[in-house]
Amino acid sequence: MPSAPFTISLKSKVDGTRLTVGGTSNLPDGAKLTILLGREASFADDEGESRLFHLGGAGTEVRGGTVNESVEMDESKLADAVATGDFGTLQSVSDTITVCAQLRVADGDKPVQPEAVRAVVGKMGELLNSSPQMKKFGDETWLEAIEGVQAPSAALDELEAATGQRVEHGPSADELWCSS
Numbered sequence: 001m002p003s004a005p006f007t008i009s010l011k012s013k014v015d016g017t018r019l020t021v022g023g024t025s026n027l028p029d030g031a032k033l034t035i036l037l038g039r040e041a042s043f044a045d046d047e048g049e050s051r052l053f054h055l056g057g058a059g060t061e062v063r064g065g066t067v068n069e070s071v072e073m074d075e076s077k078l079a080d081a082v083a084t085g086d087f088g089t090l091q092s093v094s095d096t097i098t099v100c101a102q103l104r105v106a107d108g109d110k111p112v113q114p115e116a117v118r119a120v121v122g123k124m125g126e127l128l129n130s131s132p133q134m135k136k137f138g139d140e141t142w143l144e145a146i147e148g149v150q151a152p153s154a155a156l157d158e159l160e161a162a163t164g165q166r167v168e169h170g171p172s173a174d175e176l177w178c179s180s
Helices: 075-086 115-122 154-163
Strands: 008-015 018-027 032-043 052-059 066-072 090-104 134-137 140-150 168-170
Touching: 008 090, 008 140, 018 032, 018 090, 032 066, 032 075, 052 066, 052 075, 052 090, 075 090, 075 154
Parallel strands: 090 168
Antiparallel strands: 008 018, 018 066, 032 052, 032 090, 090 140, 134 140
8 A cells, every 4th residue: 555755756748739747656546636737928917927828637547656648738828818918918938838747635525536545645635744745725735746848839939920029938937836
């Protein structure tokens, strides 16, 4: 039976418009993970702050200590934000895709993990507390692994070609973050 501290490690790669998320975990078989993809962008009206645009997501399970999932990337939300100008003029877009894998034990008081997984990690995730990847907000506790994958924005390239406007490409901020 797996034991704490529980961890998830990620190793992802881009293939066209798909991102394959692979990795390992000592979580029990059947543990349900949510995979989220995002890309940071900065706009003139954001006063130096970055926004994380959702590119896609999927659900997967830990099987035999491994994590494997292929996620289609969709940059339409970023492209729409640029096209509408809702946040002002686009200033920069990260060349890094943020890959986030989360294990949530409950959604409020409703369990989202199978009983066999909750028996190992705690009914409300209390046995995740020793993990360096543990996050907590209010009464909710979860496990979160984050990885950055280099992949220039194809949507940005198309927007630059259509508008003739050059936008700064660059690395993401020093710290990756996940939007859930």
